[in-house]
Amino acid sequence: MPFVPTDQDTLYYEFHQESGRDQPVETIVMIHSLGTNLSIWSWMIPYLQSRYDILVYDVRGHGRSRQMGEEDVTWRLLCDDLAGLLTYKQIDRCHLVGHGMGGYIGLEFVREYPARVLSLCLLSVPLYYPVRVMPILSGDRQQVIRESNSIMPVAERLLSAACHQVTPSKEALLYEAYSQVSFHHYIQIRDRITAYISAQEIRGVELPVLFLGGEYDRLFPPSVLALGTILLQNYRFLVVSDAANAVQLDQPAIVANWIDEHIQKVGDSPDVRVVDKLSAHMQNQIKDFVEQVRQQHETSTALEVEVMGTFRVTVNRQLVLGQWNQRYAKRLLVYLLFHPSVTREQLCDALWPGADLANAKNRLRVSLSYVKNLLDQYVDEASPLLVADREYVYLRGNIKCDLLDLLEKLQTTLDEPDRERKALLSREILEKTVYPFTMGIFDNWLLTYVEKVEHKLEELARWTADYYRQNNDLRQAERYMKFVERFI
Numbered sequence: 051m052p053f054v055p056t057d058q059d060t061l062y063y064e065f066h067q068e069s070g071r072d073q074p075v076e077t078i079v080m081i082h083s084l085g086t087n088l089s090i091w092s093w094m095i096p097y098l099q100s101r102y103d104i105l106v107y108d109v110r111g112h113g114r115s116r117q118m119g120e121e122d123v124t125w126r127l128l129c130d131d132l133a134g135l136l137t138y139k140q141i142d143r144c145h146l147v148g149h150g151m152g153g154y155i156g157l158e159f160v161r162e163y164p165a166r167v168l169s170l171c172l173l174s175v176p177l178y179y180p181v182r183v184m185p186i187l188s189g190d191r192q193q194v195i196r197e198s199n200s201i202m203p204v205a206e207r208l209l210s211a212a213c214h215q216v217t218p219s220k221e222a223l224l225y226e227a228y229s230q231v232s233f234h235h236y237i238q239i240r241d242r243i244t245a246y247i248s249a250q251e252i253r254g255v256e257l258p259v260l261f262l263g264g265e266y267d268r269l270f271p272p273s274v275l276a277l278g279t280i281l282l283q284n285y286r287f288l289v290v291s292d293a294a295n296a297v298q299l300d301q302p303a304i305v306a307n308w309i310d311e312h313i314q315k316v317g318d319s320p321d322v323r324v325v326d327k328l329s330a331h332m333q334n335q336i337k338d339f340v341e342q343v344r345q346q347h348e349t350s351t352a353l354e355v356e357v358m359g360t361f362r363v364t365v366n367r368q369l370v371l372g373q374w375n376q377r378y379a380k381r382l383l384v385y386l387l388f389h390p391s392v393t394r395e396q397l398c399d400a401l402w403p404g405a406d407l408a409n410a411k412n413r414l415r416v417s418l419s420y421v422k423n424l425l426d427q428y429v430d431e432a433s434p435l436l437v438a439d440r441e442y443v444y445l446r447g448n449i450k451c452d453l454l455d456l457l458e459k460l461q462t463t464l465d466e467p468d469r470e471r472k473a474l475l476s477r478e479i480l481e482k483t484v485y486p487f488t489m490g491i492f493d494n495w496l497l498t499y500v501e502k503v504e505h506k507l508e509e510l511a512r513w514t515a516d517y518y519r520q521n522n523d524l525r526q527a528e529r530y531m532k533f534v535e536r537f538i
Contacts, residue, residue: 053114054107054138061131062114063107064088065139066099076168076313077103077144079132081152083174083296084239085208086227087113090149094298097306102313105144107135109151111235113227122495123238125158125246132159136166145313149173149298151239154246160255169316171260171309174295176247176270177278214266214294223299245391259285260312262305264293286312351429351447355387358452358487365428365435372424378417379424381491386436387451388499391444400495418443453499456483460506469517476514480533483507508537 054061078098080091088106095104108115110123110131132155136144145168148156153175160167208228213220259282263275272289279287288308293300356362361380363370374380378401385400386392392400398410405413418438425435435447459479466472485507487500511533518526 054135060116061107061110061135062088063105063135063139066095066104066106068100068103075102076317077105077141078309078313079105079107079136079141079144079146081132081146081148081155082106082109082112082227083150083152084243085112085231085236086149086224087230089113089223089227090296091298092223094302094306097303098310101310102145105135105139105141107132109155111232111239113230116232123235123242124498125155125242126162128155129159129162133163133166142166143168145169145171145309147171147173147309148175149296150175151243154243157255160257164257167257169260169313170255170257171262171312173262173297173305174264174267174270174275175261175278176274177281178247178274211268212294212296212299214264214292214300220296220299224296241393241396244393245389256283258312258316260308261285261287262297262308263287263289264295264297264300265289265291266293267295269295351433351435352450353425353435353445353447354450355383356452357384357387357489357491358456359484360488361490363424365425368428370424370428374424377420378413379421381493382417382421384451384491384496385493386443386445387449387454388496391442393441394438394443397443400493453487453503457499457503457506460503460510464506464510464513473514473517476510476517480507480511480514480530485536504537508534511537 052063052065054063080088080095082088082090087108091104091106095106098104109128110116136142143166146156146159148154148171150173153172156167156170156172157175160170209221209224210216212224261275261279261282263270263272265272267275276287279285290297290301290304298305352364352366354364354367361374363374363383372379374383381401382397385397389396394411394414395407397414398405398407401417402410402413418436422434422436422438429435433447435445437444437446456479459475463472463475463479466475487503489496489500511530515527515530515534518524518530
């Protein structure tokens with residue numbers, strides 16, 4: 051059977067090629083939604099495989115793909131899975147089609163491996179959703195899932211929302227897919243999707259995007275999906291008639307035809323933007339307006355947290371005094387900085403992994419109250435920085451963190467196309483960054499971020515040393531190679 055081995059895991063895939071072809075063709079990779087598997091594409095593949103090679107696979111924890119270790123599921127891990135699969139199949143570049151969760155993997159893959167993607171199609175992928183609406187969207191699903199330790203009690207609700215007309219064949223396909231999902235992976239990925247949307251992390255995607263939504267999608271109506279397109283730079287948005295969330299099941303022929311048309315347009319005119327300059331200007335104006343409306347309901351309070359060295363918290367430039375080492379206050383605040391919207395259960399698992407749930411919830415209530423009291427003395431009562439409802443906990447306002455800022459600067463510098471400017475930016479970062487970091491927090495999730503920063507610092511130092519070597523400045527090249535040694 052076609053499995054791809056990774057470090058500890060195996061990914062199941064299927065590769066569809068039309069027999070008797072004389073010329074090589076481009077490849078479309080299709081990534082399924084949360085809770086389903088590669089079978090969700092089976093009705094649409096026949097409409098495309100005469101023109102393309104089609105690669106589909108089960109995301110880890112779904113279908114026949116399995117994860118043997120205890121490693122947390124991250125976007126980077128899911129992207130690396132796809133990259134490994136492409137390498138295994140010797141596919142250099144491809145077109146990506148993602149449904150729901152698969153769309154987020156596609157977006158992150160474009161950011162991580164931009165040279166490997168020719169075009170992107172997003173099916174029923176909400177990109178802009180108010181964080182306070184999330185509990186309304188989920189209803190009591192989350193509680194039912196956690197109490198039963200299974201997603202099957204809510205499968206019927208999800209099935210009825212997936213298709214416009216639920217036929218026995220569609221129901222059988224989807225029910226079997228849901229029955230094969232790892233509960234652990236489902237919860238982890240669902241929480242990451244929630245945080246991803248609420249943080250509006252769609253940045254820097256200039257690739258041509260085809261955005262499809264179902265006319266009768268009750269989960270994410272076309273109006274909601276259209277609002278999310280303000281975060282994209284170059285897209286077309288089309289509504290699939292007589293379809294709900296799984297548009298590829300309700301209208302496989304139409305969706306396949308539109309995907310083919312999108313790919314052909316990108317291939318014929320790769321440098322022509324789908325959205326022209328005038329439309330792009332109008333889109334930016336609308337985006338600014340939406341952002342202004344959003345900000346009217348948010349606080350403008352500035353929260354700044356320094357974690358790289360002496361721990362320091364300021365609100366509107368006023369130092370927040372208090373015992374941050376008590377009642378898990380420091381760990382709680384820093385976790386919220388790196389996880390824009392989390393559930394109470396997720397916080398319990400992160401901060402007190404060994405405690406039983408009831409005990410962890412009591413600790414969380416005490417910790418939340420303590421942190422709120424520390425912060426609330428510097429803000430208006432009507433605009434708290436820390437918000438905690440029955441399900442979600444999140445920070446709001448103008449939030450800054452030195453480690454996150456450094457990570458963003460590193461990525462921006464690494465992506466800088468102008469070599470001279472990149473060298474200047476690199477020197478500034480390497481000279482000003484005090485290393486080694488003194489975090490004072492040793493949780494694995496934070497150490498993962500620190501390792502990511504260290505990796506990028508090493509990569510930047512190697513590039514800078516090579517830059518000066520190519521310019522025959524051996525003294526500077528040797529100097530920046532010493533920076534490399536710090537991060538090895």
